């Protein structure tokens with residue numbers, strides 16, 4: 001538990017640092033060692049909490065449903081594995097367009113999305 005806490009803190013500090021340095025359109029390099037790039041974490045922490053209100057099977061705004069792994073992967077343009085910059089799931093949030101009418105995602109949340117896609121967008 002203690003090691004996990006330190007890793008999480010390190011990831012957070014790194015994400016803050018990378019965020020502060022990031023004035024250009026390119027985002028941080030993937031940080032796959034210390035940020036858990038897991039779809040289940042993204043689903044619980046980001047998609048279910050901040051996106052499915054507008055992006056579900058019954059209400060797929062913009063043609064995008066984000067309520068399950070299969071729906072995320074079959075929404076056109078949402079995720080191109082290994083290519084975060086070509087994935088609207090990351091890009092729309094990075095540019096601050098999504099979540100619509102909500103506060104922008106944190107740097108750590110953006111990094112997690114980026115890392116998961118850069119890792120190949122596995123169903124993990």
Ligand code: HEC
Nearest residue numbers: 050051053054061062064077078088089092098099100101
């Ligand atoms: C309040 C409603 C609302 C919320 C919450 C919301 N969206 Fe959207 N989203 C929309 C609408 C409306 C569109 C269509 C916009 C358009 O076509 O111009 C859209 C479009 C999109 C698209 C497709 C954009 C494209 O051009 O391909 C993606 C990807 C997306 N949203 C991701 C997200 C993610 C990720 C979240 C959560 C972090 C989120 N959205 C939260 C309303 C919302």
